[in-house]
Amino acid sequence: MISRKPITRRDFLKVASAAPLAGAVLPGLAVPKSKPAADKVRVVLVRDPSPLGAGGAPPAEVVQRMLDDAVCALLDERDAVKAWKTLIRPDDVVGIKTNAWRYIPTTSEVEQAIKRRVMDAGVAEDLIGIDDRGVLRNPVFQKATALVNARPMRTHHWSGVGTLIKNYIMFDPRPADYHGDTCADLATLWALPAVKGKTRLNVLVMFTPLFHSVGPHNYSKEYVWDYKGLIVSRDPVAADATGLRIIQAKRKAFFGDDRPLAMNPHHITLADTRHHLGVSDPDRIELIKLGWGEGILI
Amino acid sequence: MTSPNTPGPERLASFIPATVGPYLSEADQTFDAETIFGYIDGAGEVYRSYQMKLLVARRFHKDGRPDIVVDAFDMGSSADAFGVFTHDLEGEETGIGQGSRYKAGLLSFWKDRYFLSVYAEEETEETKALVLELGRRIAAAVPGQGAKPGLLGLLPPAGLDPGRVRFFHNAALLNYHYFVADANILLLDQTTDAALGFYGAKGDGGVLLVVGYPEDSAAAKAKGSFAAAYMPEAGPSGTVRTEDGRWSGIRLLGRTLAVVFDGPTEASAAGLLDGVEELMKRSKGRDLRLKKE
Numbered sequence: 001m002i003s004r005k006p007i008t009r010r011d012f013l014k015v016a017s018a019a020p021l022a023g024a025v026l027p028g029l030a031v032p033k034s035k036p037a038a039d040k041v042r043v044v045l046v047r048d049p050s051p052l053g054a055g056g057a058p059p060a061e062v063v064q065r066m067l068d069d070a071v072c073a074l075l076d077e078r079d080a081v082k083a084w085k086t087l088i089r090p091d092d093v094v095g096i097k098t099n100a101w102r103y104i105p106t107t108s109e110v111e112q113a114i115k116r117r118v119m120d121a122g123v124a125e126d127l128i129g130i131d132d133r134g135v136l137r138n139p140v141f142q143k144a145t146a147l148v149n150a151r152p153m154r155t156h157h158w159s160g161v162g163t164l165i166k167n168y169i170m171f172d173p174r175p176a177d178y179h180g181d182t183c184a185d186l187a188t189l190w191a192l193p194a195v196k197g198k199t200r201l202n203v204l205v206m207f208t209p210l211f212h213s214v215g216p217h218n219y220s221k222e223y224v225w226d227y228k229g230l231i232v233s234r235d236p237v238a239a240d241a242t243g244l245r246i247i248q249a250k251r252k253a254f255f256g257d258d259r260p261l262a263m264n265p266h267h268i269t270l271a272d273t274r275h276h277l278g279v280s281d282p283d284r285i286e287l288i289k290l291g292w293g294e295g296i297l298i
Numbered sequence: 299m300t301s302p303n304t305p306g307p308e309r310l311a312s313f314i315p316a317t318v319g320p321y322l323s324e325a326d327q328t329f330d331a332e333t334i335f336g337y338i339d340g341a342g343e344v345y346r347s348y349q350m351k352l353l354v355a356r357r358f359h360k361d362g363r364p365d366i367v368v369d370a371f372d373m374g375s376s377a378d379a380f381g382v383f384t385h386d387l388e389g390e391e392t393g394i395g396q397g398s399r400y401k402a403g404l405l406s407f408w409k410d411r412y413f414l415s416v417y418a419e420e421e422t423e424e425t426k427a428l429v430l431e432l433g434r435r436i437a438a439a440v441p442g443q444g445a446k447p448g449l450l451g452l453l454p455p456a457g458l459d460p461g462r463v464r465f466f467h468n469a470a471l472l473n474y475h476y477f478v479a480d481a482n483i484l485l486l487d488q489t490t491d492a493a494l495g496f497y498g499a500k501g502d503g504g505v506l507l508v509v510g511y512p513e514d515s516a517a518a519k520a521k522g523s524f525a526a527a528y529m530p531e532a533g534p535s536g537t538v539r540t541e542d543g544r545w546s547g548i549r550l551l552g553r554t555l556a557v558v559f560d561g562p563t564e565a566s567a568a569g570l571l572d573g574v575e576e577l578m579k580r581s582k583g584r585d586l587r588l589k590k591e
Contacts, residue, residue, distance in 0.1 A: 007541065008540055008541045008542050009528060009529075009540055009541060010477060010478060010479070010559075013478070013479030013480060013481065013483070013527070013528070101339075156340060156341070157340065157341035157343070157344050158340040158341060158343045158344065158470075159340055175335060175339075175340075176335050176340075176342075176343075179340055179343050181470075182470050183340065213341075214386055214388060214401070214402075214404055215386070215404045215406065215415055215417055216338050216341060216345070216369050216415050216417070217338060217341075217367065217369075217415075217417055218338065218339075218341050220401075220402050220403065220404060221402070221403075221420060221421075222402040260477065262474050263470070263473075263474060264473065264477075264480065266480065
């Protein structure tokens with residue numbers, strides 16, 4: 001006999017303030033039909049089994065191929081350079097917003113793969129910047145007309161998970177102003193003048209995600225694994241929502257139960273339902289999976 | 299800025315050895331509640347939630363071996379030092395300080411008004427031994443002992459899992475330990491103190507939350523808010539059976555509010571509330587709330 005855990009008022013008080021509970025169906029409600037792909041936001045997950053280097057990334061040529069395959073699939077193009085030329089104009093000034101966290105950075109392999117394709121799209125090298133904490137002082141970012149947003153996903157003591165949405169927090173001189181209600185309104189970062197309307201691509205790095213946080217430094221080698229993936233999308237919310245599903249699936253596999261993240265990562269859902277930055281509902285996301293399938297989790 | 303009652307970083311730094319084994323230490327970094335984000339980003343909110351005053355971070359380095367980092371927090375009170383220690387109780391007790399946990403290269407403990415984290419960036423036999431040695435030496439250098447929050451004295455001891463008791467102030471940390479609601483229906487904030495206890499072998503004996511508010515009126519307002527949002531159908535007994543067949547209950551005791559979740563029976567939920575009331579009577583009106591500076 002299959003036992004079904006009832007939905008309690010605690011579940012309801014979580015769901016009511018955010019969004020539909022993904023995967024949960026209240027008694028008496030029909031299971032909704034999936035939406036056709038044409039109505040969905042596209043997200044590409046690409047993985048490769050190559051061994052990771054000391055910095056936590058596959059070899060540079062593998063990362064380039066992964067990124068190229070993902071961008072081509074995302075944009076329905078056969079040629080990566082042609083695809084990038086639909087994202088970036090030769091007269092753009094491009095900031096590649098990276099993430100320099102000590103334990104799991106974006107990695108130089110990802111940064112350089114993006115930079116190469118931005119240059120292939122016709123942008124001069126001196127008009128491309130790569131930065132994290134210094135974006136407000138960086139002259140390229142100060143005059144950027146286009147941004148490429150690239151960061152790893154990891155669990156986080158306050159926001160639940162570190163996300164593409166959150167990666168723009170360094171565009172505000174007072175990042176702590178966004179910590180209220182456990183970072184509920186991080187999506188408002190995307191309305192800052194330095195950011196608004198400029199993001200051409202989002203790359204969520206899933207080479208070695210962190211799926212559980214401990215200690216002040218939020219990190220333990222025990223809680224990372226070699227997933228060897230990249231998630232690529234025009235929509236940061238859809239990419240983050242997809243990454244979160246992988247983190248949650250890993251937690252379930254590791255801990256053997258459905259334990260929630262320490263902090264509710266509601267900023268992803270609220271980026272959709274409150275701030276309309278993108279799509280968080282898996283039913284509205286067209287997920288294209290490329291490459292290595294072992295241990296894919298979703 | 300540190301408060302006038304907070305000793306400077308020199309005293310905090312004096313508790314930390316300059317070397318351990320073959321490791322040498324680098325220059326200290328000092329942070330307060332405003333600057334901590336520059337060190338550990340948004341995770342600093344956890345320590346701000348416990349009113350942290352000062353952090354001295356010291357990194358130990360030896361070429362070719364994993365770094366070890368000591369983070370020494372002056373929390374301003376022993377209650378908050380205990381509280382932030384209870385934020386993460388994974389791992390094994392080591393006997394260091396007044397309470398400790400060690401797991402996978404991370405030692406945390408509290409003593410007096412201080413919370414310490416000693417972290418090896420990679421656990422090896424050597425780093426584990428050095429982390430524990432650092433912990434023991436730091437604990438020995440801290441001269442005082444601190445009292446646990448008085449509010450813990452209102453958690454009835456029968457059936458309480460002592461390894462899962464938490465102390466905190468705000469709604470975010472309540473939901474961290476035990477999710478109640480996205481909205482702050484108990485009106486918790488930095489002026490409230492809260493003790494959370496789990497009863498039974500796996501918390502199956504119920505969960506008890508005891509909250510101290512600054513004023514009677516604040517507690518009464520919180521009771522009304524909680525009752526309206528969570529248990530509007532509750533009668534005079536203050537208990538209600540929830541959708542999963544478990545029992546919740548609430549009782550207002552002056553400026554203290556006791557709430558039971560997931561009691562296996564109505565009698566068990568009421569019994570925990572009765573227990574809080576009895577312990578309050580025995581405390582003879584002593585103010586069990588944390589004194590604010």
